[in-house]
Amino acid sequence: MLSVYDEFQPFITALRHPPCRSLLRDLSNQELAAIASFESVPNNQGSALYVTRIRSRSAAFTEIVYSMDEEALSLLKQVWDYLRWQQMIRVTARIGAHDKNPMIANMYVTRRYARIAHMFAANFATEADQDTADIVTVVVPEWHQRKILVFPQYRTTCILGSDYYGETKMATLRMAMHIAREELGGVGLHAGSKIVRVNTPRGLEEKGLIVFGLSGTGKTTITTSDHGLEAPEGVEVLQDDINLLLPNGKALGTERNFYIKTDNVMKQPEILAAASHSSAIIENCWVDDDGNINFNNHALTTNGRAIVFRDKIPNTSEKIDLDRVDAILFNMRRYDTPPICRLMSPEQAAAFYMLGESTITSAEDPSRVGQAKRVVGFDPFIIDNPHVNGNRLLRILRDNPHIKCYIVNTGRIGGRDGANMTPDVTFKAIVGALSERINWKYDDILGCEVPEALDIPNAEQYDPYTHYSREEYAQIMGALRKERKDYLVKFKGLAQEVISAV
Numbered sequence: 022m023l024s025v026y027d028e029f030q031p032f033i034t035a036l037r038h039p040p041c042r043s044l045l046r047d048l049s050n051q052e053l054a055a056i057a058s059f060e061s062v063p064n065n066q067g068s069a070l071y072v073t074r075i076r077s078r079s080a081a082f083t084e085i086v087y088s089m090d091e092e093a094l095s096l097l098k099q100v101w102d103y104l105r106w107q108q109m110i111r112v113t114a115r116i117g118a119h120d121k122n123p124m125i126a127n128m129y130v131t132r133r134y135a136r137i138a139h140m141f142a143a144n145f146a147t148e149a150d151q152d153t154a155d156i157v158t159v160v161v162p163e164w165h166q167r168k169i170l171v172f173p174q175y176r177t178t179c180i181l182g183s184d185y186y187g188e189t190k191m192a193t194l195r196m197a198m199h200i201a202r203e204e205l206g207g208v209g210l211h212a213g214s215k216i217v218r219v220n221t222p223r224g225l226e227e228k229g230l231i232v233f234g235l236s237g238t239g240k241t242t243i244t245t246s247d248h249g250l251e252a253p254e255g256v257e258v259l260q261d262d263i264n265l266l267l268p269n270g271k272a273l274g275t276e277r278n279f280y281i282k283t284d285n286v287m288k289q290p291e292i293l294a295a296a297s298h299s300s301a302i303i304e305n306c307w308v309d310d311d312g313n314i315n316f317n318n319h320a321l322t323t324n325g326r327a328i329v330f331r332d333k334i335p336n337t338s339e340k341i342d343l344d345r346v347d348a349i350l351f352n353m354r355r356y357d358t359p360p361i362c363r364l365m366s367p368e369q370a371a372a373f374y375m376l377g378e379s380t381i382t383s384a385e386d387p388s389r390v391g392q393a394k395r396v397v398g399f400d401p402f403i404i405d406n407p408h409v410n411g412n413r414l415l416r417i418l419r420d421n422p423h424i425k426c427y428i429v430n431t432g433r434i435g436g437r438d439g440a441n442m443t444p445d446v447t448f449k450a451i452v453g454a455l456s457e458r459i460n461w462k463y464d465d466i467l468g469c470e471v472p473e474a475l476d477i478p479n480a481e482q483y484d485p486y487t488h489y490s491r492e493e494y495a496q497i498m499g500a501l502r503k504e505r506k507d508y509l510v511k512f513k514g515l516a517q518e519v520i521s522a523v
Protein backbone atom coordinates (compact mmCIF):
# COMPACT_ATOMS: atom_id res chain seq x y z
CA MET A 22 0.00 0.00 0.00
CA LEU A 23 1.24 3.49 -0.82
CA SER A 24 2.01 5.73 2.14
CA VAL A 25 0.56 9.24 2.12
CA TYR A 26 4.06 10.48 1.35
CA ASP A 27 4.44 8.21 -1.71
CA GLU A 28 1.02 9.18 -2.94
CA PHE A 29 1.89 12.86 -2.77
CA GLN A 30 5.43 12.55 -4.04
CA PRO A 31 4.58 12.88 -7.77
CA PHE A 32 2.41 15.89 -6.94
CA ILE A 33 5.19 17.61 -4.97
CA THR A 34 7.71 16.80 -7.70
CA ALA A 35 5.50 18.33 -10.39
CA LEU A 36 4.79 21.35 -8.21
CA ARG A 37 8.46 22.07 -7.56
CA HIS A 38 9.79 20.91 -10.96
CA PRO A 39 7.08 21.78 -13.46
CA PRO A 40 7.15 19.40 -16.43
CA CYS A 41 8.14 21.12 -19.68
CA ARG A 42 9.34 20.38 -23.21
CA SER A 43 12.76 21.86 -22.53
CA LEU A 44 14.35 23.94 -19.84
CA LEU A 45 16.70 26.85 -20.57
CA ARG A 46 19.14 27.25 -17.69
CA ASP A 47 22.19 29.25 -16.70
CA LEU A 48 21.38 32.11 -19.06
CA SER A 49 23.32 35.31 -18.47
CA ASN A 50 21.54 38.63 -17.96
CA GLN A 51 22.57 39.60 -21.49
CA GLU A 52 21.09 36.41 -22.92
CA LEU A 53 17.85 36.93 -20.99
CA ALA A 54 17.69 40.55 -22.22
CA ALA A 55 18.24 39.33 -25.76
CA ILE A 56 15.45 36.72 -25.58
CA ALA A 57 13.12 39.36 -24.09
CA SER A 58 14.19 42.14 -26.45
CA PHE A 59 11.20 41.63 -28.79
CA GLU A 60 9.06 43.12 -26.00
CA SER A 61 11.26 46.04 -25.02
CA VAL A 62 9.97 49.50 -25.96
CA PRO A 63 12.79 51.51 -27.58
CA ASN A 64 13.85 54.57 -25.59
CA ASN A 65 16.67 57.13 -25.58
CA GLN A 66 18.03 55.84 -22.29
CA GLY A 67 18.89 52.49 -23.85
CA SER A 68 17.17 50.59 -21.02
CA ALA A 69 15.10 47.46 -21.37
CA LEU A 70 11.55 48.78 -20.89
CA TYR A 71 8.62 46.41 -20.59
CA VAL A 72 4.89 47.11 -20.52
CA THR A 73 2.87 44.44 -18.75
CA ARG A 74 -0.77 43.41 -19.02
CA ILE A 75 -1.27 43.25 -15.24
CA ARG A 76 0.31 46.28 -13.54
CA SER A 77 0.13 45.59 -9.82
CA ARG A 78 -0.12 42.63 -7.48
CA SER A 79 -3.26 40.53 -7.67
CA ALA A 80 -3.96 40.35 -3.92
CA ALA A 81 -7.62 39.47 -4.44
CA PHE A 82 -6.59 36.46 -6.56
CA THR A 83 -4.05 35.14 -4.06
CA GLU A 84 -4.90 31.93 -2.20
CA ILE A 85 -2.92 30.25 0.54
CA VAL A 86 -3.33 26.53 -0.08
CA TYR A 87 -2.87 24.13 2.83
CA SER A 88 -4.99 21.26 1.62
CA MET A 89 -5.69 20.49 -1.99
CA ASP A 90 -9.27 20.26 -3.14
CA GLU A 91 -10.43 18.71 -6.41
CA GLU A 92 -10.73 22.09 -8.10
CA ALA A 93 -7.18 23.22 -7.29
CA LEU A 94 -5.77 19.83 -8.24
CA SER A 95 -7.58 19.81 -11.55
CA LEU A 96 -6.33 23.35 -12.31
CA LEU A 97 -2.75 22.35 -11.59
CA LYS A 98 -3.08 19.26 -13.80
CA GLN A 99 -4.33 21.44 -16.66
CA VAL A 100 -1.39 23.78 -16.17
CA TRP A 101 1.10 20.88 -16.15
CA ASP A 102 -0.49 19.38 -19.27
CA TYR A 103 0.01 22.73 -20.97
CA LEU A 104 3.58 23.23 -19.73
CA ARG A 105 4.58 19.77 -20.98
CA TRP A 106 4.68 21.30 -24.50
CA GLN A 107 6.33 24.58 -23.57
CA GLN A 108 9.89 25.79 -23.27
CA MET A 109 10.64 27.22 -19.86
CA ILE A 110 13.44 29.29 -18.39
CA ARG A 111 14.81 28.53 -14.94
CA VAL A 112 16.78 31.08 -12.93
CA THR A 113 18.51 29.99 -9.75
CA ALA A 114 19.01 32.90 -7.34
CA ARG A 115 20.40 33.48 -3.92
CA ILE A 116 18.26 35.18 -1.29
CA GLY A 117 20.78 36.79 1.02
CA ALA A 118 24.54 37.28 1.14
CA HIS A 119 26.83 34.46 -0.02
CA ASP A 120 28.61 34.24 3.35
CA LYS A 121 25.46 33.82 5.48
CA ASN A 122 23.97 30.48 4.49
CA PRO A 123 21.57 32.05 1.99
CA MET A 124 18.34 30.52 0.74
CA ILE A 125 18.26 29.30 -2.85
CA ALA A 126 15.25 30.18 -5.00
CA ASN A 127 14.35 28.66 -8.35
CA MET A 128 12.08 30.67 -10.62
CA TYR A 129 10.49 29.01 -13.66
CA VAL A 130 8.75 31.02 -16.36
CA THR A 131 7.56 30.20 -19.86
CA ARG A 132 10.07 31.36 -22.49
CA ARG A 133 7.64 33.84 -24.03
CA TYR A 134 7.92 35.83 -20.76
CA ALA A 135 11.72 35.94 -20.65
CA ARG A 136 11.37 39.53 -19.42
CA ILE A 137 10.28 38.21 -16.00
CA ALA A 138 13.41 36.03 -15.87
CA HIS A 139 15.47 39.06 -16.96
CA MET A 140 14.09 41.18 -14.11
CA PHE A 141 14.41 38.36 -11.55
CA ALA A 142 18.05 37.71 -12.49
CA ALA A 143 18.84 41.43 -12.19
CA ASN A 144 16.94 41.85 -8.92
CA PHE A 145 18.58 38.95 -7.07
CA ALA A 146 22.07 37.50 -7.14
CA THR A 147 22.10 34.57 -9.56
CA GLU A 148 23.85 31.29 -8.82
CA ALA A 149 24.89 28.41 -11.04
CA ASP A 150 21.76 26.48 -12.00
CA GLN A 151 20.74 23.85 -9.48
CA ASP A 152 17.92 21.40 -9.33
CA THR A 153 17.05 21.69 -5.68
CA ALA A 154 16.04 24.93 -4.03
CA ASP A 155 14.54 26.17 -0.76
CA ILE A 156 11.94 28.25 -2.59
CA VAL A 157 10.24 27.65 -5.93
CA THR A 158 8.20 30.17 -7.94
CA VAL A 159 6.50 28.97 -11.11
CA VAL A 160 5.13 31.68 -13.40
CA VAL A 161 2.73 31.06 -16.28
CA PRO A 162 1.68 34.60 -17.23
CA GLU A 163 -0.27 33.59 -20.34
CA TRP A 164 -2.70 31.39 -18.39
CA HIS A 165 -6.26 32.53 -19.08
CA GLN A 166 -7.29 32.44 -15.40
CA ARG A 167 -5.63 34.73 -12.84
CA LYS A 168 -4.68 32.89 -9.67
CA ILE A 169 -1.73 33.09 -7.31
CA LEU A 170 -1.52 29.78 -5.43
CA VAL A 171 0.78 29.88 -2.40
CA PHE A 172 1.77 26.46 -0.98
CA PRO A 173 3.54 27.26 2.30
CA GLN A 174 4.24 23.60 3.15
CA TYR A 175 6.03 23.05 -0.14
CA ARG A 176 7.66 26.50 -0.18
CA THR A 177 6.25 26.96 -3.67
CA THR A 178 4.10 29.60 -5.37
CA CYS A 179 2.36 29.13 -8.68
CA ILE A 180 1.54 32.41 -10.45
CA LEU A 181 -1.08 32.05 -13.18
CA GLY A 182 -2.28 34.84 -15.44
CA SER A 183 -0.10 37.70 -14.15
CA ASP A 184 2.91 39.09 -15.99
CA TYR A 185 3.64 41.82 -13.38
CA TYR A 186 7.20 41.28 -12.14
CA GLY A 187 6.32 42.41 -8.59
CA GLU A 188 4.17 39.29 -8.24
CA THR A 189 7.17 37.05 -8.93
CA LYS A 190 9.49 39.03 -6.70
CA MET A 191 7.10 39.08 -3.78
CA ALA A 192 6.08 35.43 -4.17
CA THR A 193 9.73 34.52 -3.68
CA LEU A 194 10.33 36.91 -0.80
CA ARG A 195 6.99 36.13 0.83
CA MET A 196 8.23 32.56 1.10
CA ALA A 197 11.69 33.67 2.33
CA MET A 198 10.00 35.67 5.11
CA HIS A 199 7.85 32.66 5.98
CA ILE A 200 10.93 30.42 6.22
CA ALA A 201 12.62 33.04 8.44
CA ARG A 202 9.66 32.82 10.81
CA GLU A 203 9.09 29.06 10.67
CA GLU A 204 12.69 27.80 10.58
CA LEU A 205 15.08 30.53 11.68
CA GLY A 206 13.26 31.82 14.78
CA GLY A 207 13.24 35.25 13.17
CA VAL A 208 10.73 37.47 11.44
CA GLY A 209 10.60 38.84 7.91
CA LEU A 210 10.35 42.61 7.77
CA HIS A 211 8.85 44.64 4.94
CA ALA A 212 11.46 47.30 5.59
CA GLY A 213 14.60 48.93 4.21
CA SER A 214 17.93 49.05 6.04
CA LYS A 215 20.98 51.27 6.25
CA ILE A 216 23.88 52.23 8.50
CA VAL A 217 24.09 55.82 9.72
CA ARG A 218 27.48 57.03 10.96
CA VAL A 219 26.92 59.88 13.43
CA ASN A 220 28.68 61.76 16.18
CA THR A 221 27.26 60.75 19.55
CA PRO A 222 28.32 61.87 23.04
CA ARG A 223 30.77 58.93 22.90
CA GLY A 224 32.27 59.91 19.51
CA LEU A 225 31.59 58.68 15.98
CA GLU A 226 29.35 55.59 15.98
CA GLU A 227 27.63 53.41 13.41
CA LYS A 228 23.92 52.91 13.96
CA GLY A 229 22.03 50.16 12.15
CA LEU A 230 18.61 51.35 11.04
CA ILE A 231 15.52 49.48 9.86
CA VAL A 232 12.81 51.55 8.11
CA PHE A 233 9.26 50.19 7.98
CA GLY A 234 6.42 51.76 6.08
CA LEU A 235 3.46 51.16 3.86
CA SER A 236 3.84 52.01 0.20
CA GLY A 237 4.28 55.75 -0.34
CA THR A 238 5.13 56.65 3.28
CA GLY A 239 8.80 57.36 2.64
CA LYS A 240 10.58 54.01 3.10
CA THR A 241 12.74 54.36 -0.01
CA THR A 242 13.23 58.12 0.46
CA ILE A 243 14.52 57.67 4.02
CA THR A 244 16.51 54.51 3.30
CA THR A 245 18.44 56.08 0.42
CA SER A 246 18.89 59.55 1.95
CA ASP A 247 22.31 60.79 3.14
CA HIS A 248 20.55 63.00 5.73
CA GLY A 249 22.83 65.86 4.69
CA LEU A 250 25.65 64.31 6.74
CA GLU A 251 29.24 65.19 5.89
CA ALA A 252 32.32 63.01 6.35
CA PRO A 253 33.31 61.50 8.69
CA GLU A 254 29.56 61.24 9.31
CA GLY A 255 27.57 59.53 6.54
CA VAL A 256 25.38 56.61 5.54
CA GLU A 257 25.64 53.19 3.93
CA VAL A 258 22.48 52.05 2.14
CA LEU A 259 21.88 48.29 2.41
CA GLN A 260 18.34 47.21 1.44
CA ASP A 261 15.21 48.82 0.11
CA ASP A 262 12.43 46.35 0.75
CA ILE A 263 12.81 43.08 2.68
CA ASN A 264 15.01 42.13 5.65
CA LEU A 265 15.01 38.99 7.78
CA LEU A 266 15.44 39.93 11.45
CA LEU A 267 17.11 37.13 13.41
CA PRO A 268 16.87 36.31 17.12
CA ASN A 269 20.38 37.74 17.68
CA GLY A 270 19.28 41.19 16.43
CA LYS A 271 21.01 40.96 13.03
CA ALA A 272 19.02 41.74 9.88
CA LEU A 273 19.82 39.72 6.78
CA GLY A 274 19.33 41.43 3.44
CA THR A 275 17.62 39.59 0.60
CA GLU A 276 18.09 41.47 -2.67
CA ARG A 277 21.10 42.50 -4.68
CA ASN A 278 19.40 45.34 -6.57
CA PHE A 279 16.31 47.41 -5.82
CA TYR A 280 12.83 47.21 -7.38
CA ILE A 281 11.68 50.78 -6.86
CA LYS A 282 8.43 52.60 -7.53
CA THR A 283 9.00 55.31 -10.11
CA ASP A 284 5.95 57.55 -9.54
CA ASN A 285 7.96 59.89 -7.28
CA VAL A 286 11.41 59.25 -8.70
CA MET A 287 11.72 62.74 -10.22
CA LYS A 288 11.73 64.05 -6.62
CA GLN A 289 14.21 61.43 -5.35
CA PRO A 290 17.66 62.46 -6.62
CA GLU A 291 19.37 59.48 -4.97
CA ILE A 292 17.51 57.00 -7.11
CA LEU A 293 16.68 59.11 -10.18
CA ALA A 294 20.23 58.76 -11.53
CA ALA A 295 20.02 54.96 -11.11
CA ALA A 296 16.60 54.81 -12.78
CA SER A 297 17.87 56.98 -15.66
CA HIS A 298 20.90 54.76 -16.32
CA SER A 299 20.89 52.29 -19.22
CA SER A 300 21.35 49.39 -16.77
CA ALA A 301 17.91 50.04 -15.18
CA ILE A 302 15.11 47.72 -16.29
CA ILE A 303 11.95 49.77 -16.50
CA GLU A 304 8.41 48.46 -16.11
CA ASN A 305 5.22 50.29 -17.09
CA CYS A 306 6.67 53.78 -17.52
CA TRP A 307 5.70 56.03 -20.39
CA VAL A 308 7.99 56.73 -23.34
CA ASP A 309 7.30 60.10 -25.00
CA ASP A 310 7.12 60.38 -28.78
CA ASP A 311 10.68 61.72 -28.83
CA GLY A 312 11.90 58.55 -27.08
CA ASN A 313 12.47 60.02 -23.61
CA ILE A 314 11.19 58.07 -20.64
CA ASN A 315 8.65 60.21 -18.80
CA PHE A 316 8.39 58.99 -15.18
CA ASN A 317 5.78 61.65 -14.41
CA ASN A 318 3.32 60.37 -17.01
CA HIS A 319 1.13 57.90 -15.13
CA ALA A 320 -1.15 57.02 -18.03
CA LEU A 321 -0.18 53.33 -17.83
CA THR A 322 -0.34 53.11 -14.03
CA THR A 323 0.68 54.96 -10.86
CA ASN A 324 2.65 51.78 -10.06
CA GLY A 325 5.51 52.33 -12.53
CA ARG A 326 8.58 50.39 -11.45
CA ALA A 327 12.25 49.87 -12.19
CA ILE A 328 14.99 47.49 -11.20
CA VAL A 329 17.88 49.80 -10.40
CA PHE A 330 21.41 48.60 -9.80
CA ARG A 331 22.76 49.21 -6.33
CA ASP A 332 26.11 50.46 -7.62
CA LYS A 333 24.26 53.34 -9.33
CA ILE A 334 22.78 54.53 -6.02
CA PRO A 335 25.02 56.77 -3.89
CA ASN A 336 26.34 55.33 -0.61
CA THR A 337 25.75 51.66 -1.39
CA SER A 338 28.36 48.94 -1.24
CA GLU A 339 28.19 45.20 -1.88
CA LYS A 340 27.02 44.71 1.70
CA ILE A 341 23.35 43.83 2.19
CA ASP A 342 23.26 42.61 5.82
CA LEU A 343 22.95 44.69 8.94
CA ASP A 344 25.12 43.09 11.63
CA ARG A 345 23.51 45.03 14.44
CA VAL A 346 20.13 46.74 14.43
CA ASP A 347 20.13 49.77 16.75
CA ALA A 348 16.92 51.49 15.73
CA ILE A 349 13.66 50.65 14.02
CA LEU A 350 11.52 53.36 12.43
CA PHE A 351 7.80 52.91 11.92
CA ASN A 352 6.86 55.37 9.15
CA MET A 353 3.30 56.55 9.38
CA ARG A 354 1.66 59.23 7.30
CA ARG A 355 -0.56 60.92 9.87
CA TYR A 356 -1.97 64.41 10.43
CA ASP A 357 -1.72 64.70 14.19
CA THR A 358 1.62 63.56 15.64
CA PRO A 359 5.12 65.05 15.97
CA PRO A 360 7.86 64.25 13.42
CA ILE A 361 9.38 61.62 15.69
CA CYS A 362 8.29 59.85 18.91
CA ARG A 363 10.21 57.24 20.89
CA LEU A 364 8.37 54.11 21.93
CA MET A 365 8.72 53.13 25.55
CA SER A 366 9.07 49.35 25.53
CA PRO A 367 9.31 46.21 23.37
CA GLU A 368 5.60 45.66 24.11
CA GLN A 369 4.66 49.08 22.76
CA ALA A 370 6.85 48.58 19.69
CA ALA A 371 5.25 45.20 19.00
CA ALA A 372 1.83 46.88 19.33
CA PHE A 373 2.74 49.50 16.73
CA TYR A 374 4.05 46.72 14.48
CA MET A 375 0.69 44.95 14.76
CA LEU A 376 -1.18 48.23 14.19
CA GLY A 377 0.77 48.85 10.95
CA GLU A 378 -0.90 52.21 10.89
CA SER A 379 -0.88 54.88 8.22
CA THR A 380 -3.12 56.65 5.78
CA ILE A 381 -3.63 55.88 2.12
CA THR A 382 -1.18 57.72 -0.13
CA SER A 383 -1.45 58.65 -3.78
CA ALA A 384 0.89 55.74 -4.57
CA GLU A 385 -1.95 53.42 -3.64
CA ASP A 386 -5.18 55.22 -4.53
CA PRO A 387 -5.25 58.92 -5.44
CA SER A 388 -9.00 59.07 -4.80
CA ARG A 389 -8.68 57.92 -1.14
CA VAL A 390 -5.63 59.90 0.04
CA GLY A 391 -5.67 60.45 3.79
CA GLN A 392 -8.05 57.63 4.73
CA ALA A 393 -6.85 55.55 7.69
CA LYS A 394 -5.32 52.21 6.85
CA ARG A 395 -3.81 49.34 8.86
CA VAL A 396 -1.68 46.45 7.66
CA VAL A 397 -0.02 44.19 10.25
CA GLY A 398 3.73 44.73 10.19
CA PHE A 399 3.21 47.18 7.29
CA ASP A 400 3.47 43.89 5.45
CA PRO A 401 0.79 42.54 3.10
CA PHE A 402 2.91 39.40 2.57
CA ILE A 403 2.44 37.61 5.91
CA ILE A 404 1.12 34.17 4.92
CA ASP A 405 -0.82 33.31 8.07
CA ASN A 406 -1.16 33.86 11.84
CA PRO A 407 0.11 37.46 11.95
CA HIS A 408 0.06 37.41 15.77
CA VAL A 409 3.04 35.00 15.58
CA ASN A 410 5.03 37.78 13.89
CA GLY A 411 4.02 40.29 16.59
CA ASN A 412 4.97 37.90 19.38
CA ARG A 413 8.24 37.08 17.61
CA LEU A 414 9.21 40.73 17.23
CA LEU A 415 8.38 41.22 20.91
CA ARG A 416 10.74 38.38 21.85
CA ILE A 417 13.55 39.68 19.64
CA LEU A 418 13.20 43.22 21.08
CA ARG A 419 13.18 41.87 24.63
CA ASP A 420 16.31 39.81 23.90
CA ASN A 421 18.05 42.79 22.27
CA PRO A 422 17.20 45.71 24.55
CA HIS A 423 19.63 48.05 22.79
CA ILE A 424 17.18 48.31 19.85
CA LYS A 425 15.19 51.54 20.10
CA CYS A 426 11.94 51.99 18.21
CA TYR A 427 10.52 55.24 16.88
CA ILE A 428 7.36 56.40 15.17
CA VAL A 429 8.16 58.73 12.29
CA ASN A 430 5.29 60.82 10.99
CA THR A 431 5.93 61.65 7.33
CA GLY A 432 2.57 63.43 6.95
CA ARG A 433 1.55 66.64 8.66
CA ILE A 434 0.64 67.95 12.07
CA GLY A 435 -2.41 70.09 12.79
CA GLY A 436 -4.73 68.42 10.28
CA ARG A 437 -4.77 68.21 6.50
CA ASP A 438 -3.65 71.84 6.20
CA GLY A 439 -1.21 71.60 9.09
CA ALA A 440 2.57 71.87 9.07
CA ASN A 441 4.12 69.63 6.44
CA MET A 442 6.78 67.15 7.48
CA THR A 443 9.11 67.71 4.58
CA PRO A 444 11.69 64.99 3.92
CA ASP A 445 14.29 67.37 5.37
CA VAL A 446 12.44 67.63 8.69
CA THR A 447 12.26 63.83 8.81
CA PHE A 448 15.95 63.32 7.93
CA LYS A 449 17.03 65.77 10.65
CA ALA A 450 14.70 64.30 13.26
CA ILE A 451 16.14 60.84 12.60
CA VAL A 452 19.73 62.08 12.91
CA GLY A 453 18.75 63.89 16.13
CA ALA A 454 17.53 60.60 17.59
CA LEU A 455 20.48 58.49 16.40
CA SER A 456 23.09 61.02 17.54
CA GLU A 457 21.35 61.19 20.93
CA ARG A 458 21.05 64.98 20.63
CA ILE A 459 17.32 64.83 21.37
CA ASN A 460 16.20 64.96 24.99
CA TRP A 461 13.03 62.95 25.38
CA LYS A 462 10.09 63.68 27.63
CA TYR A 463 7.04 61.56 28.31
CA ASP A 464 3.79 62.87 26.81
CA ASP A 465 0.90 61.44 28.78
CA ILE A 466 -1.60 62.12 26.01
CA LEU A 467 0.41 60.34 23.31
CA GLY A 468 1.59 57.66 25.75
CA CYS A 469 5.17 57.74 24.46
CA GLU A 470 8.20 60.02 24.49
CA VAL A 471 8.48 63.16 22.37
CA PRO A 472 11.45 65.48 21.75
CA GLU A 473 11.85 68.32 24.23
CA ALA A 474 13.16 70.33 21.28
CA LEU A 475 14.04 69.64 17.66
CA ASP A 476 17.01 71.22 15.93
CA ILE A 477 15.08 72.32 12.83
CA PRO A 478 13.85 75.72 11.57
CA ASN A 479 10.43 76.73 12.99
CA ALA A 480 10.50 73.74 15.35
CA GLU A 481 7.42 75.02 17.22
CA GLN A 482 5.34 74.33 14.09
CA TYR A 483 5.86 70.62 14.70
CA ASP A 484 4.75 70.69 18.32
CA PRO A 485 1.19 69.33 18.70
CA TYR A 486 0.38 71.95 21.34
CA THR A 487 0.96 74.74 18.80
CA HIS A 488 -2.05 73.34 16.95
CA TYR A 489 -4.25 71.82 19.65
CA SER A 490 -5.28 72.66 23.20
CA ARG A 491 -4.52 69.88 25.70
CA GLU A 492 -8.23 69.02 25.93
CA GLU A 493 -8.62 68.85 22.17
CA TYR A 494 -5.50 66.71 21.77
CA ALA A 495 -6.53 64.42 24.63
CA GLN A 496 -9.84 63.85 22.90
CA ILE A 497 -8.29 63.06 19.48
CA MET A 498 -5.64 60.75 20.92
CA GLY A 499 -8.04 59.14 23.39
CA ALA A 500 -10.35 58.13 20.54
CA LEU A 501 -7.37 56.80 18.57
CA ARG A 502 -6.09 54.73 21.51
CA LYS A 503 -9.48 53.13 21.96
CA GLU A 504 -9.66 52.31 18.27
CA ARG A 505 -6.15 50.83 18.43
CA LYS A 506 -7.02 48.64 21.40
CA ASP A 507 -10.24 47.42 19.75
CA TYR A 508 -8.16 46.44 16.73
CA LEU A 509 -5.46 44.61 18.69
CA VAL A 510 -7.83 42.48 20.77
CA LYS A 511 -9.00 40.84 17.56
CA PHE A 512 -5.67 38.99 17.24
CA LYS A 513 -6.20 35.80 19.21
CA GLY A 514 -2.88 34.58 20.55
CA LEU A 515 -1.21 37.99 20.58
CA ALA A 516 0.64 38.51 23.89
CA GLN A 517 -1.62 40.34 26.33
CA GLU A 518 1.19 42.78 27.22
CA VAL A 519 1.19 43.97 23.60
CA ILE A 520 -2.53 44.74 23.69
CA SER A 521 -2.14 46.58 27.01
CA ALA A 522 0.77 48.66 25.70
CA VAL A 523 -1.23 51.15 23.57
Ligand SMILES: Nc1ncnc2c1ncn2[C@@H]1O[C@H](COP(=O)(O)OP(=O)(O)O)[C@@H](O)[C@H]1O
Binds near residue numbers: 288
Ligand atom coordinates in the same frame (compact mmCIF):
# COMPACT_ATOMS: atom_id res chain seq x y z
N1 LIG B 1 8.73 63.50 5.48
C1 LIG B 1 8.88 62.74 4.41
N2 LIG B 1 9.68 61.66 4.45
C2 LIG B 1 9.83 60.88 3.36
N3 LIG B 1 9.21 61.10 2.17
C3 LIG B 1 8.38 62.15 2.08
C4 LIG B 1 8.19 63.01 3.19
N4 LIG B 1 7.31 63.98 2.82
C5 LIG B 1 7.00 63.75 1.53
N5 LIG B 1 7.65 62.67 1.07
C6 LIG B 1 7.52 62.17 -0.30
O1 LIG B 1 6.75 60.97 -0.25
C7 LIG B 1 7.21 60.07 -1.25
C8 LIG B 1 7.56 58.75 -0.55
O2 LIG B 1 7.87 57.80 -1.53
P1 LIG B 1 8.78 56.54 -1.22
O3 LIG B 1 9.96 56.93 -0.40
O4 LIG B 1 9.01 55.87 -2.53
O5 LIG B 1 7.81 55.66 -0.31
P2 LIG B 1 7.84 54.08 -0.04
O6 LIG B 1 9.24 53.58 -0.26
O7 LIG B 1 7.42 53.98 1.39
O8 LIG B 1 6.85 53.50 -1.00
C9 LIG B 1 8.40 60.73 -1.93
O9 LIG B 1 7.96 61.39 -3.08
C10 LIG B 1 8.85 61.78 -0.92
O10 LIG B 1 9.46 62.90 -1.52
Ligand SMILES: C=C(OP(=O)(O)O)C(=O)O
Binds near residue numbers: 187188190191280
Ligand atom coordinates in the same frame (compact mmCIF):
# COMPACT_ATOMS: atom_id res chain seq x y z
C1 LIG C 1 6.30 44.62 -5.47
C2 LIG C 1 5.49 45.01 -4.53
O1 LIG C 1 5.92 45.27 -3.28
P1 LIG C 1 6.61 46.63 -2.79
O2 LIG C 1 5.57 47.70 -2.99
O3 LIG C 1 6.98 46.38 -1.39
O4 LIG C 1 7.81 46.86 -3.68
C3 LIG C 1 4.07 45.19 -4.78
O5 LIG C 1 3.34 45.37 -3.80
O6 LIG C 1 3.66 45.15 -5.94
